[in-house]
Amino acid sequence: MIAGLKGFLTTIRWVFKRPVTANYPEEHLPVQPRYMGFPALLWDTTADEPFCTGCMVCVRECPTQCMSARMHDNPNFAAGTSHRRKIIEHFEINYNRCILCGICVDVCAFDAIEMTHEHELASYARNGARADLPILLSQGRRWMERSGWRPRNPEKNVAGVALAKRAPATAATKLDTGSGKAPSREDDA
Amino acid sequence: MSVTLLDIVWAAVGAVALVTAVSILGVSLVWLERKFLGRLQGRPGPNRVGPFGLLQPVADGIKLLWKEDVSPGPSAKVLFYVAPLLVFVPSFVVWLTIPFTRDLALRNLDTSVFFFVAFSTLSIVGVLLAGWSAASKYSVLGGFRAAAQLVSYEIPLIVIAITMVALAGSMSFVDIVEAQRTVPYIALVPLAAVLFFIAGLAEIGRTPFDIYLAESEVVGGPLVEYSGAHWAVFYLAEYGNTFLVGALTALLFLGGWSWPFGTLPAPAAVALFLTKSYFVTVLIFWVRGTYPRLRIDQMMSLGWKILIPLSFVTLVTVVVQRFYGWPSWTLTLMSLATLALAAWLQTRLQGAPARALAEKYRRDAVVVQAKPRLHREAPAAAKVEASS
Numbered sequence: 001m002i003a004g005l006k007g008f009l010t011t012i013r014w015v016f017k018r019p020v021t022a023n024y025p026e027e028h029l030p031v032q033p034r035y036m037g038f039p040a041l042l043w044d045t046t047a048d049e050p051f052c053t054g055c056m057v058c059v060r061e062c063p064t065q066c067m068s069a070r071m072h073d074n075p076n077f078a079a080g081t082s083h084r085r086k087i088i089e090h091f092e093i094n095y096n097r098c099i100l101c102g103i104c105v106d107v108c109a110f111d112a113i114e115m116t117h118e119h120e121l122a123s124y125a126r127n128g129a130r131a132d133l134p135i136l137l138s139q140g141r142r143w144m145e146r147s148g149w150r151p152r153n154p155e156k157n158v159a160g161v162a163l164a165k166r167a168p169a170t171a172a173t174k175l176d177t178g179s180g181k182a183p184s185r186e187d188d189a
Numbered sequence: 190m191s192v193t194l195l196d197i198v199w200a201a202v203g204a205v206a207l208v209t210a211v212s213i214l215g216v217s218l219v220w221l222e223r224k225f226l227g228r229l230q231g232r233p234g235p236n237r238v239g240p241f242g243l244l245q246p247v248a249d250g251i252k253l254l255w256k257e258d259v260s261p262g263p264s265a266k267v268l269f270y271v272a273p274l275l276v277f278v279p280s281f282v283v284w285l286t287i288p289f290t291r292d293l294a295l296r297n298l299d300t301s302v303f304f305f306v307a308f309s310t311l312s313i314v315g316v317l318l319a320g321w322s323a324a325s326k327y328s329v330l331g332g333f334r335a336a337a338q339l340v341s342y343e344i345p346l347i348v349i350a351i352t353m354v355a356l357a358g359s360m361s362f363v364d365i366v367e368a369q370r371t372v373p374y375i376a377l378v379p380l381a382a383v384l385f386f387i388a389g390l391a392e393i394g395r396t397p398f399d400i401y402l403a404e405s406e407v408v409g410g411p412l413v414e415y416s417g418a419h420w421a422v423f424y425l426a427e428y429g430n431t432f433l434v435g436a437l438t439a440l441l442f443l444g445g446w447s448w449p450f451g452t453l454p455a456p457a458a459v460a461l462f463l464t465k466s467y468f469v470t471v472l473i474f475w476v477r478g479t480y481p482r483l484r485i486d487q488m489m490s491l492g493w494k495i496l497i498p499l500s501f502v503t504l505v506t507v508v509v510q511r512f513y514g515w516p517s518w519t520l521t522l523m524s525l526a527t528l529a530l531a532a533w534l535q536t537r538l539q540g541a542p543a544r545a546l547a548e549k550y551r552r553d554a555v556v557v558q559a560k561p562r563l564h565r566e567a568p569a570a571a572k573v574e575a576s577s
Contacts, residue, residue: 010479019233
C-alpha cells in the first residue's frame with residue numbers, strides 16, 4: 001500500500017519538471033557524431049572536381065541497388081590539372097531504397113563517397129526521394145566543412161598531391177591536403 | 190398539476206443548456222487529461238492547436254464529425270446505432286438532479302441519490318448492446334467484460350451511496366451537502382470515500398479498471414467497430430461520466446458547494462463545487478498516469494473480496510452509530526479501524542502464504558552470476574565480486 005502511494009509521487013514529480021520532449025520542427029536535437037545518414041559525394045578542391053571517377057564499384061556492391069552512375073572523359077585531365085582520366089557525369093541515389101549500410105563507402109577506392117549526417121530529406125515531390133549529382137556534391141561539400149574530412153589515400157586520390165608526385169619538378173607547388181594518415185570516423189567527431 | 194406549453198419550453202431550454210454545459214465540461218476534460226497525462230509522462234502534451242493546445246478538443250471533434258461513419262456488414266444495424274445513445278443518454282440524464290448550488294439544479298428531487306443509482310445502472314445495457322451488435326469477437330468479449338465489471342462494482346458504489354444517505358438522513362444531494370456544512374463526510378468516513386472513488390473508477394472504466402476497453406487485449410472492447418460521430422458520442426459520455434464521479438465525490442464526501450467558514454454567495458459556491466469536482470477528476474487522471482491496468486481476476490477479487498465486504502461493514506457501522514446516537518468522531522475511529530482490520534486480515538490471509546512462497550523461491554533460486562557489462566572505456570571498478 002505504501003509502495004502504491006509512492007507511485008503517485010513518482011508521477012506527480014514530472015509535472016513540475018521540464019518535459020523531455022523536443023518540439024521537433026522548431027527544436028532539433030543535436031545529431032550525434034557517430035550518426036550515419038545518407039551517403040554523399042565528396043569534392044576535390046585541388047582540382048575543383050569530384051573525387052568520383054564513376055568506376056561503378058559502389059553501384060555493383062550496393063545491396064539494394066539504389067545507385068546508378070555514368071562516367072565520361074575528364075576535360076581537366078586533358079587540360080593537365082587533374083590526374084583522373086575519367087570522371088563522373090551522372091550519379092543518382094534513390095533514398096527510398098538506400099538502407100544506410102555504408103558498403104559503398106567501404107568499397108570506394110577513390111575516397112569519393114562518405115556517409116554524412118543528412119537525414120531531413122523529406123519532399124512533397126513525387127520524385128523527390130532521388131538525389132542527383134549536384135545535390136550529392138553539395139551535401140558532400142557540406143559534410144567536408146562540418147566534419148573536417150580528410151582523404152584516406154591522398155597520394156592516389158587528391159589531384160594536387162598525385163600530380164605533384166608524378167612531376168617532382170613542380171613539387172614546390174604541392175598543396176597542403178592534410179596528413180596521409182587514414183582518419184577513422186571517430187576521429188572526425 | 191397541469192403541464193402548460195411554457196413548462197415544456199422551459200424543460201427543453203433547460204435540457205439543451207444542461208447538455209451544452211456538460212458537453213463543454215467534458216470537452217474541457219479532454220484537454221485537461223491529455224495535458225496533465227502528458228506532463229506526468231514528461232511530454233508537453235497537446236501544444237499545436239491554439240494557445241497551450243486549448244483548441245485540441247475542437248480539432249478532435251471536427252475530425253471525428255468529418256469521418257465516415259461505417260458499420261460492419263454483419264452487424265445489427267439498428268442496435269449498433271442505438272447503443273451509443275443508450276450509453277450517452279443515462280450519463281447525461283443523471284446530471285438533471287446534480288445540484289451545482291443549493292438552488293441551481295434542473296430538478297431538485299427528494300430522491301436524487303436513488304435517481305442517480307437507477308440511471309447510472311442503465312449504461313451497462315448500452316455497453317453490452319454495443320459489444321453484441323457489432324458482430325466482432327473483440328466487441329463481444331469486451332461487452333462481457335464490461336457487464337461483469339460494471340455489475341460487480343455497482344454493488345459497493347450503491348452501498349456506499351446508501352451509507353451516505355443513512356448518514357445524512359436524506360436521499361437528496363442538497364440535504365446531504367447541507368449536512369456537511371461543518372464537517373465534510375470524508376473526515377467522518379474516509380474509508381467510504383476511498384471505496385466510492387475506487388468503485389467509481391471501475392464504474393466509468395478509467396485506467397486501472399479499463400479492462401473492457403483494453404487496447405492490448407480486446408483492442409478497444411465494445412468500441413472497436415465505432416467510428417466518427419458515434420464514437421464521439423461514446424467518448425463524450427466517458428468524459429461526462431468521469432466528471433460525474435468527480436462531482437458525486439465532491440457532493441457526497443467533500444461538502445459540495447459548502448465550506449466550514451460560512452455561506453458563500455451563489456457564483457462562488459458554484460466555483461467551489463466545480464473546483465472540488467475538478468480536483469477529484471484530476472485525481473482520476475493522476476491514477477491513470479500512475480497505475481497499470483489490472484488483470485481481470487485481480488479486478489474481480491478486488492471488487493468481491495475487498496470492496497463489497499468493506500462497504501457493507503461501513504454501512505453497518507454508520508447505521509449502528511446513527512441508531513445509538515454515538516458522537517460522530519466514533520465514526521472516524523470505526524472507519525479507520527475497519528481499514529486497519531482489513532489490512533491486517535489481508536496480511537494474515539494472503540500476505541503470509543505469499544511471503545512463505547517468496548522465501549521458498551529465494552532459497553531455491555539458482556544464482557546466475559552476471560557478466561560485467563561492456564563499456565566503451567572499461568570502468569576502473571569493474572571487479573566482479575563473487576557473491577556467497
